[in-house]
Amino acid sequence: MKFKIINEIFIEAINNVNRALSNKTPMPILKSVKIDLTNEGINLTASDSNITIKQFIPTFINDKQIIFVEEEGSSAIPGKLLQEVLRKANDEFVELTMIEDKLVHINFKNAVFTLNCLDVKEYPNINLISSNQPIIVDSKKLSEIIRQTVISIATSESRPILTGINFKVQDNILYCIATDSYRLSEKIFKFDNEITDINIVVPGKSLLELEKLIQSKPGEIKIHLSNNIISFEMDNLIFQSRLLDGTYPETSRLIPKEFGLTLGFNRHELIDIVDRVSLLSKEGATNIIKFDVYEDKTIISLESTEIGKVVEEVHPLSQEGSLLRIGFNAKYLLDALRILDDNIVKIMFTGEVRPFIVKTKDESITQLILPVRIE
Amino acid sequence: MKFKIINEIFIEAINNVNRALSNKTPMPILKSVKIDLTNEGINLTASDSNITIKQFIPTFINDKQIIFVEEEGSSAIPGKLLQEVLRKANDEFVELTMIEDKLVHINFKNAVFTLNCLDVKEYPNINLISSNQPIIVDSKKLSEIIRQTVISIATSESRPILTGINFKVQDNILYCIATDSYRLSEKIFKFDNEITDINIVVPGKSLLELEKLIQSKPGEIKIHLSNNIISFEMDNLIFQSRLLDGTYPETSRLIPKEFGLTLGFNRHELIDIVDRVSLLSKEGATNIIKFDVYEDKTIISLESTEIGKVVEEVHPLSQEGSLLRIGFNAKYLLDALRILDDNIVKIMFTGEVRPFIVKTKDESITQLILPVRIE
Numbered sequence: 001m002k003f004k005i006i007n008e009i010f011i012e013a014i015n016n017v018n019r020a021l022s023n024k025t026p027m028p029i030l031k032s033v034k035i036d037l038t039n040e041g042i043n044l045t046a047s048d049s050n051i052t053i054k055q056f057i058p059t060f061i062n063d064k065q066i067i068f069v070e071e072e073g074s075s076a077i078p079g080k081l082l083q084e085v086l087r088k089a090n091d092e093f094v095e096l097t098m099i100e101d102k103l104v105h106i107n108f109k110n111a112v113f114t115l116n117c118l119d120v121k122e123y124p125n126i127n128l129i130s131s132n133q134p135i136i137v138d139s140k141k142l143s144e145i146i147r148q149t150v151i152s153i154a155t156s157e158s159r160p161i162l163t164g165i166n167f168k169v170q171d172n173i174l175y176c177i178a179t180d181s182y183r184l185s186e187k188i189f190k191f192d193n194e195i196t197d198i199n200i201v202v203p204g205k206s207l208l209e210l211e212k213l214i215q216s217k218p219g220e221i222k223i224h225l226s227n228n229i230i231s232f233e234m235d236n237l238i239f240q241s242r243l244l245d246g247t248y249p250e251t252s253r254l255i256p257k258e259f260g261l262t263l264g265f266n267r268h269e270l271i272d273i274v275d276r277v278s279l280l281s282k283e284g285a286t287n288i289i290k291f292d293v294y295e296d297k298t299i300i301s302l303e304s305t306e307i308g309k310v311v312e313e314v315h316p317l318s319q320e321g322s323l324l325r326i327g328f329n330a331k332y333l334l335d336a337l338r339i340l341d342d343n344i345v346k347i348m349f350t351g352e353v354r355p356f357i358v359k360t361k362d363e364s365i366t367q368l369i370l371p372v373r374i375e
Numbered sequence: 376m377k378f379k380i381i382n383e384i385f386i387e388a389i390n391n392v393n394r395a396l397s398n399k400t401p402m403p404i405l406k407s408v409k410i411d412l413t414n415e416g417i418n419l420t421a422s423d424s425n426i427t428i429k430q431f432i433p434t435f436i437n438d439k440q441i442i443f444v445e446e447e448g449s450s451a452i453p454g455k456l457l458q459e460v461l462r463k464a465n466d467e468f469v470e471l472t473m474i475e476d477k478l479v480h481i482n483f484k485n486a487v488f489t490l491n492c493l494d495v496k497e498y499p500n501i502n503l504i505s506s507n508q509p510i511i512v513d514s515k516k517l518s519e520i521i522r523q524t525v526i527s528i529a530t531s532e533s534r535p536i537l538t539g540i541n542f543k544v545q546d547n548i549l550y551c552i553a554t555d556s557y558r559l560s561e562k563i564f565k566f567d568n569e570i571t572d573i574n575i576v577v578p579g580k581s582l583l584e585l586e587k588l589i590q591s592k593p594g595e596i597k598i599h600l601s602n603n604i605i606s607f608e609m610d611n612l613i614f615q616s617r618l619l620d621g622t623y624p625e626t627s628r629l630i631p632k633e634f635g636l637t638l639g640f641n642r643h644e645l646i647d648i649v650d651r652v653s654l655l656s657k658e659g660a661t662n663i664i665k666f667d668v669y670e671d672k673t674i675i676s677l678e679s680t681e682i683g684k685v686v687e688e689v690h691p692l693s694q695e696g697s698l699l700r701i702g703f704n705a706k707y708l709l710d711a712l713r714i715l716d717d718n719i720v721k722i723m724f725t726g727e728v729r730p731f732i733v734k735t736k737d738e739s740i741t742q743l744i745l746p747v748r749i750e
Contacts, residue, residue, distance in 0.1 A: 308490040
C-alpha cells in the first residue's frame with residue numbers, strides 16, 4: 001500500500017473514525033485504524049466492537065485530485081498516533097508507505113515517521129448492515145433528539161437497559177425516552193411519511209459519540225436497522241452501534257397529565273439561581289434543593305448541615321394553582337433547564353411526592369423529575 | 376463584624392490571597408480566609424503555613440467608598456466557598472455579617488448564604504517580616520527570572536533543596552539557579568545599587584504561585600528577608616514564603632566556557648521539530664532524542680522499540696566546529712526552548728558526554744542540559 005494524500009482532508013476523516021477507538025479494548029488490533037486503498041479512494045474503519053465508524057475518501061472531489069495512489073492495499077495503523085502525527089505534519093501532503101504489513105512510513109517535508117503496525121489480517125471482519133427502506137431524518141433534528149434526552153440515561157450499570165435511549169415508533173410517531181428511574185426525558189417526533197413500528201434501545205454512549213460527529217454536519221441521515229445493530233449513514237460516512245438487549249420499561253403512564261400548580265420562570269434566571277444555590281452541594285453530601293411556593297414569591301433553598309445554607313427569593317413570571325413545598329435533586333433541574341431552548345420555562349407540579357415536569361412552548365420535549373420526601 | 380463592599384474589588388482580593396490556600400492542610404482553620412475589618416479597611420490573610428498572602432483593601436480608593444463598615448471585627452471564612460459565592464453573586468455589592476463567630480451571612484440581591492465558620496481565635500498568628508533596607512526589583516523582571524529558571528527545579532523530594540531556586544547575590548549581581556541535577560537554568564541580574572550578599576533557596580512552588588500573582592501587576596516589589604522567610608511586598612499586597620533549609624550545591628563550575636560545536640536555529644522551527652519528534656516518546660518508555668550533526672545537515676531522531684522511530688532533517692542557520700552525535704531528554708530541550716524569548720537560539724556543545732548549553736542573544740540566561748550516553 002502506498003499513497004499520497006492532502007493532509008487536511010486525511011486528518012478530518014481520521015478525526016471522524018477515531019471517535020470509535022477505545023483505549024480499553026481487549027483486542028490490541030482495535031487500537032488501529034484500518035485503511036483500505038483502491039484506485040477509487042480510501043476506506044477508513046475504526047471500531048471498539050460496540051461502535052464502528054467507517055469513512056470513504058474518494059480519490060477525486062469535484063475534479064480535484066485528493067489521493068495519489070501508487071499501490072493499492074490494506075493496512076492497520078495505530079490510530080491515535082497516526083492522528084497526532086498528521087496533526088503535527090507541517091506539509092500540504094503526507095505520504096504513507098506500507099512495508100511488509102509490519103511497518104508504515106509516513107513522510108512529509110523533512111520528516112519520516114516509521115510506525116510499528118499489527119498485521120491487517122488480524123483486523124476483525126465487521127459487517128455493515130443496510131436496508132432498502134431506511135428511516136430518513138435530518139442531522140440537526142437527530143442531534144437535538146439526542147441532546148435533549150441523553151441527560152437522563154443511567155450512568156450506573158445496575159440496570160444496563162437504562163444506560164440506553166429507547167426509540168419507539170408507533171403510528172409514524174417516534175418516542176425517544178431516557179430514564180435513570182429518578183428522572184426521565186421524553187422527546188416526540190412526527191414523521192411525515194409511513195414508518196414501520198420499532199422498539200429498540202441504543203446505548204447512550206454511542207449516541208453521545210454520534211451527536212459529536214453529526215453536530216457540524218448538516219444533511220440527511222439514513223437509519224438502517226437489523227436485529228441487534230443500528231446504522232447511521234451520511235455522505236461517505238457510516239456510524240454503526242450495537243443495540244442493547246432487553247425490554248425497556250413502559251414509561252408512558254409516569255408522565256402526569258394534570259397539575260395542581262404551574263410556575264413560569266425566565267429560564268436563564270432560574271439556571272443562575274439553581275446554579276448558585278447548588279454551590280453548597282458541591283462539597284457536601286446533600287444535593288436536595290427545596291422550592292417553597294407562596295402566594296407572592298417562591299423561596300428556593302438548599303441546606304447542608306456541614307457547610308451552611310442558602311436561601312434565595314424569586315418571583316415567578318406566572319403562577320397558577322395551589323401552594324406547595326417540594327424537594328428534589330438540584331442537578332436534575334439544572335440539566336433539564338440547560339438543554340431546553342426557550343427563554344420561558346414552566347414547571348408543573350401535581351403534589352409534594354409526585355413527579356413533576358419541566359416544559360417550554362416546544363411541546364415535543366418533556367423533562368420529568370421525581371421529588372424526594374422532605375421534612 | 377459587619378460590612379458591605381463592592382463585590383468586584385472583593386473578588387479580586389480574595390482571588391489573590393486564595394492562592395495560598397491548600398486543600399491538603401492538616402489544620403482545618405487554614406482552609407479559611409481571615410478577615411480583619413477596621414474603619415480603615417479590610418486585611419485579608421490566607422496561608423498554608425508555607426506561603427502566606429495578605430492583602431489590604433482600603434475603605435476609600437481615590438475618594439470612592441469601597442467598603443461600608445457597620446461593625447469592626449475579625450472572622451475566618453471558608454476560603455474556596457467564599458470565592459465561589461462571590462463569583463456567582465449577581466449584585467454590585469455584597470454584605471457580610473458575622474453571627475457569634477460561628478456563622479457568616481453573605482447577602483446580595485435576593486440571596487442569603489449562611490456559611491458555617493471556625494472560630495477566628497483558632498487562626499494561627501502569622502508574623503510578617505519587614506526590613507529597613509529591602510531589595511527592590513521590578514515585578515516584570517522578577518516574573519521573568521522565575522519563569523526562566525523554575526523549569527529546572529526538581530519535582531522529586533529525594534533532595535529537597537533542589538525543589539527550590541537558589542538566589543545568590545555577590546558583588547551586586549544576582550545569580551538565580553535551579554537544577555534537578557539533569558539540567559540547570561541560570562539567570563543573572565545586575566543591580567544598579569549596593570546590595571548585601573545573600574545566599575538563599577526559595578521553594579519553587581512558592582515562586583510559581585508568586586509568578587502567577589505578579590504576572591498582571593506591573594510595579595515595584597520590595598523584598599524583605601529574615602533568617603528563614605522571604606517576603607515580597609507590593610501595593611497593599613504581601614506574599615511571604617518559608618525558605619528551604621540546607622546548602623545549595625555549588626554549580627558555577629558546571630557551565631562550560633569553551634565549545635567544540637555551535638549550532639544556530641530558528642527557535643520556533645526547532646520547537647516544532649522537537650515537539651513532533653517527541654510524539655513517539657509520549658506512549659513509550661524512551662524520551663531520548665538524538666542529534667547527528669553532519670557538514671550539510673543535522674538529523675534529529677527518536678526511536679522507541681515498541682512504537683517505531685522518527686527521523687527529521689534540519690539545516691541549521693549557522694554551524695561552527697566539529698561534527699558530533701549526542702543524545703538527551705527531548706523534554707529538557709523543549710522546556711528550555713519554550714521559555715526563551717528570542718527568534719534565534721544557539722546550542723553550544725563541548726562533547727558527546729559533556730553538558731551543553733542553550734542560549735539566545737540575551738546573555739543573562741543560560742539553559743544547561745546533561746546528555747545521556749548513546750550507542
